[in-house]
Amino acid sequence: MSGKMTSLSSTPKTCHICGLPIPRDIVTPTHFLYGTVDHVIPKARGGLNQRKNRQAAHRLCNEMKGNRLAADLRYSEIRQLHLEVLELLRSQRIMVTHKQSADIQQKLGLL
Ligand SMILES: [Zn+2]
Numbered sequence: 643m644s645g646k647m648t649s650l651s652s653t654p655k656t657c658h659i660c661g662l663p664i665p666r667d668i669v670t671p672t673h674f675l676y677g678t679v680d681h682v683i684p685k686a687r688g689g690l691n692q693r694k695n696r697q698a699a700h701r702l703c704n705e706m707k708g709n710r711l712a713a714d715l716r717y718s719e720i721r722q723l724h725l726e727v728l729e730l731l732r733s734q735r736i737m738v739t740h741k742q743s744a745d746i747q748q749k750l751g752l753l
Pocket of ligand 1: 659661703
């Protein structure tokens with residue numbers, strides 16, 4: 643693997659639903675923090691399987707979103723996801739600082 647590849651792949655992915663990082667070392671597809679591919683416009687709603695319609699999301703967040711648009715999620719649902727994922731990340735010893743969390747919450751409109 644070239645050095646360039648390594649630095650590219652070390653860029654952490656972010657879940658487009660809860661805004662928190664997707665740990666790259668979780669390889670069990672059933673794990674709640676596993677990085678899935680979410681269709682921004684669900685296929686059930688006519689979304690295409692194109693790159694621009696695909697975004698990374700935790701399994702937990704992807705399942706909660708289901709066949710909806712991220713914008714259709716209720717405030718309480720996003721807040722719940724954010725808190726659950728934060729807790730799961732901590733249980734994996736992946737620390738998100740208070741400031742990082744606050745920044746994300748502000749971006750998601752939770753603050
Ligand atoms: Zn997420």
